[in-house]
Amino acid sequence: MRTNYLIHPLIFLVVLTTNLAVAQQSDNTGTIKDIDHIIAIVNEECITRRELDEILKISLKQLQKQGIQPPANDVLEKRLLEREILSLVQLQLASEIGMTIGDTELDQALTRIAKGNKMTKEEFYSVLRQEGISYGKFREEIRKEMLLLRLKEREVIQKIKVSEGEVDNFLYTQANLSDSSDEYLLSHIMVRIPEQASVIKIEIRRQHAEAALAKLKNGDEFAEVAAAFSDAADALKGGKLGWRPVTQLPINFSEVLKLMKPGELTQIIRSSSGFHILKLLERRSKIEYDVVVIDQSHVRHILIKVNELTSTTDAQIRITRLKERLDNDADFEELARLHSEDFTASAGGDLGWVSPGDTVAEFEQAMNGLQLGMVSEPVQSTFGWHLIQVIDRRTKDVSNEQQRRKASKTIRARKSNTAFQEWLQQLRDQAYVEYRYEDV
Structure with a gap:
């Protein structure tokens, strides 16, 4: 079945192990502060001192591993608290709309994680134990990450439309750009602007961005400034964006970057989501091939899903019975319409x-x-x-189709990055948040 209609297998390279090991140690050795109390109320839920202390320990460990000097504790705590609030309001929305990750689906994801690390499930669990990580805690962290990804897909990605006209314009523009195949290795600082912010609030945020830029120009390490000033999700990873094709960057970013040399900083760039500072680390040109010929198969299928109501064994029994009927000359399309649980059922699979x-x-x-x-x-x-x-097979030159598909994907990625930040800010602004800053 087509993976673009379904969630891709999740492959985590055990990125949570350090975090959860630290959290587990926190459970065993106590927290930074002795007394637990509420430090923020988010709608009808609370974030406690103990929870923030645990997150702080994890983040300090992350920064230490990356060789990044952490900002002052009060700055880091408030940044982490805001990040936790953003996570919590998303999880609350998921709960409100009835979105869940069932145990069966979670088990399948954990199996894929183990396979992605070239381990059996038993070997993977053994590694977790050796790292001092609670399997239950790891399991729930994965469930949460899957839920946040699914929510983003439903609330943002699926609502983004790319028209044929947009694809035509994109391809025309790229054909006339000499640097359309360039890729940039970037680091990034974003100072977020709240939705419907006042002129005074916007100016305060601009001054915050200018303070960050001043530190960078004064020779401070980019990673340390990002950790202290950036509101982006990658702030505690030093603001690293990795390699980005020029075509996936906002126009106001790419127009500036094409004139820069590696090692240089941009001035402050304004977008709908906030103020940005970019550092160009490296650039390269990606070779593209014009002719693409592939083998294609015209396929139909019947799917019996495994979920909370249908076990793997039950699904196997049902699909085996359908195979027996097909072996006795039953019509494939008719059985697909009646029994398949895929979106293609109405089309005979x-x-x-x-x-x-x-x-x-x-x-x-x-x-x-x-x-x-x-x-x-x-x-x-x-x-x-x-x-x-398999109904038929063919060899086809899909150069034009692939070019248009790639263009559509690039436009969608560009739109989704902006749309997600705007959606996240709107969700945050609509939430009731009461801070207990005297306790932070």
Whole structure:
């Protein structure tokens, strides 16, 4: 089945292990402050001193590992508190709309995490124990991350539309740019502007950005200034954005960057979400190939999903019975319409022309091994159990299609970055937040 309609397998390279190990030590050795009390009320929930102390310990450990000098404790605490508030309001919204990550789905994700680290589940759990990490805590952290990703997909990504006209304009513009294949290695500081901020508030935020820029020009390390001043999610990672294609950057960013040399800083750049400072670390040109010829398969399938109501065994039994009916000359399209739990059911299970990489690995491997008209044996993937039939095959030059698909993806990524920041700020501004700063 097409992965662009479903959540990709999550592969975490055990990035949470250090964090959770520190948190586990916090549970065992006590917190920075002895007495627990409320430091912020967020709608109807509270953030406590103990919770913030635990987050602080984790963050200090992260900064230490990266060789970044942390800002003053009071600055770091308030920054971490705001980050926790943003996380909490998102989780509250997910709860309000009934969004959950079930145990079965979570177990499948944990299995994929283990596989992504080239381990069995048992080996992975053993590593967690050796790191002093509670499996239960790790499990719930993954559940939370999955929930936040799903919420972002529902509330932001799915609402972004890219028209054919936008794709046409993008391709025309790129064809006339000499640097359209350039990529930049960037670090970034963002000073967020609240939604509907007053002129005075905007000026205060600008002065905050100017103070950060002054420190950078004075020779302070970018990572340390980012940790102290930036409101971006990557602030405690030194503001590192990694490699970004010029086509995925806002126009006001790319116009400035193309004139810069590695090591240089931008002046303050204003956007709808706030004030930005960029540092260009490196640039490179990416070679692009004009002609792309691929093998495609015209495929239909039947899917029985594994979820809270249907176990893996039950799904396998159901798909096996359907295979028996197909072996006895039942019509594939009719069975797909009646029994498939995929979005293609109404079309008789027809996925259309499928290119390499469009489907999960188990599906693609089984599909490639089929002769025309044959029905596969039951195939298990991360989404459930499938029966697959290949209707036709062809070799096609998809250069133009791939170029347009890539352009659409780039436009969507550019829009989604801005839309997510605006949505997050709106969500934050709509929340009731009462600070107990005297306790922080």
